[in-house]
Amino acid sequence: MKAKAIAHPNIALVKYWGKRDQKLNLPAVGSISITLKEMYTITSVEFLEKLKQDVLILNGKEANQKQLNRVSSFLDIIRNEAGFDYKAKTISENNFPTGAGLASSASAFASLALAGTEAAQLSYTKTELSELARRGSGSAPRSIFGGFVEMKTGELSNGSDAVAIQLADEHHWDIKIMVIITSENYKTVSSTNGMTLTAKTSPFYEQWVISSQNDLNAMRDAILNRNFSKLGELAEFSCLKMHAVALSANPGIIYWNPITIKCIELIRKMRQEGIPVYFTIDAGPQVKAICLPQYLESIKLELSKIDGINKIITTSLGSGAIIMEE
Numbered sequence: 001m002k003a004k005a006i007a008h009p010n011i012a013l014v015k016y017w018g019k020r021d022q023k024l025n026l027p028a029v030g031s032i033s034i035t036l037k038e039m040y041t042i043t044s045v046e047f048l049e050k051l052k053q054d055v056l057i058l059n060g061k062e063a064n065q066k067q068l069n070r071v072s073s074f075l076d077i078i079r080n081e082a083g084f085d086y087k088a089k090t091i092s093e094n095n096f097p098t099g100a101g102l103a104s105s106a107s108a109f110a111s112l113a114l115a116g117t118e119a120a121q122l123s124y125t126k127t128e129l130s131e132l133a134r135r136g137s138g139s140a141p142r143s144i145f146g147g148f149v150e151m152k153t154g155e156l157s158n159g160s161d162a163v164a165i166q167l168a169d170e171h172h173w174d175i176k177i178m179v180i181i182t183s184e185n186y187k188t189v190s191s192t193n194g195m196t197l198t199a200k201t202s203p204f205y206e207q208w209v210i211s212s213q214n215d216l217n218a219m220r221d222a223i224l225n226r227n228f229s230k231l232g233e234l235a236e237f238s239c240l241k242m243h244a245v246a247l248s249a250n251p252g253i254i255y256w257n258p259i260t261i262k263c264i265e266l267i268r269k270m271r272q273e274g275i276p277v278y279f280t281i282d283a284g285p286q287v288k289a290i291c292l293p294q295y296l297e298s299i300k301l302e303l304s305k306i307d308g309i310n311k312i313i314t315t316s317l318g319s320g321a322i323i324m325e326e
């Protein structure tokens with residue numbers, strides 16, 4: 001009763017921010033993302049009859065109680081489906097900084113959903129896996145699939161239609177992403193807390209939810225027609241709108257640092273000079289720059305001149321979650 005899986009993180013081009021149900025983790029808005037190739041999480045799960053408690057090893061170290069509780073509750077869903085209550089030993093490793101706003105929860109729960117169900121001998125379709133992964137993290141369903149992925153809000157109260165679907169695979173369009181790390185150790189408002197506060201207190205929240213529908217329709221078109229400037233403009237629009245609605249919560253949530261702003265300014269300056277490059281930013285200070293392959297090296301060179309950037313990780317589009325042989 002053991003299995004190992006790999007999944008890649010993703011970044012949203014149309015952002016998810018807000019839940020329609022906290023307990024089942026159902027999104028209030030749909031989202032569209034790209035799955036990143038060079039970054040990954042590998043997770044193995046082993047259910048053992050003799051184990052008294054769940055054990056979680058994260059990046060070579062025993063996890064803290066909060067992390068363990070989150071994984072245990074997720075494994076409970078699998079145990080319940082499988083009809084046993086064996087505890088599990090879970091080992092999870094990222095090849096990129098954890099908890100630095102790089103969507104580690106997406107690849108973590110996508111790989112855990114796949115390894116966990118496989119170890120429990122449940123055979124889930126990708127759609128069912130995405131529904132399960134959602135219980136761990138709202139962005140995780142998107143990492144079940146590769147390439148360009150849409151997460152649906154669904155309408156049902158049990159969440160069975162709040163699943164991810166693939167819009168196009170990773171070979172559809174060669175897009176490059178530069179993940180610019182502006183800070184590796186920062187404390188921030190978790191996305192769940194940020195979403196809850198925003199929904200409760202922002203005077204603009206309702207408009208954020210309503211207006212997301214147009215963004216999703218336009219982004220789907222841009223992807224299917226390989227219209228890069230449209231994709232980039234929409235990604236920046238959705239990103240800034242998400243941060244604007246978070247800023248307008250009470251107290252306002254600020255995820256950026258001065259280097260985040262410097263990256264935004266430089267990306268916009270390069271664009272004025274004719275280089276097609278766009279940014280997106282999640283619930284943290286890191287900036288993701290998006291471009292076509294022929295511009296990658298010159299953009300990276302310009303960005304690396306910004307004082308204070310820790311590291312730039314370059315990646316293409318990657319595949320969905322898959323089982324690895326032991």
Ligand code: PMV
Pocket residue numbers: 011012014015016017031105106137138139140191192282283
């Ligand atoms: O999966 P969560 O609950 O960490 O939410 C992710 C939220 C954002 O990264 C800010 C946006 C998104 O769509 O990924």
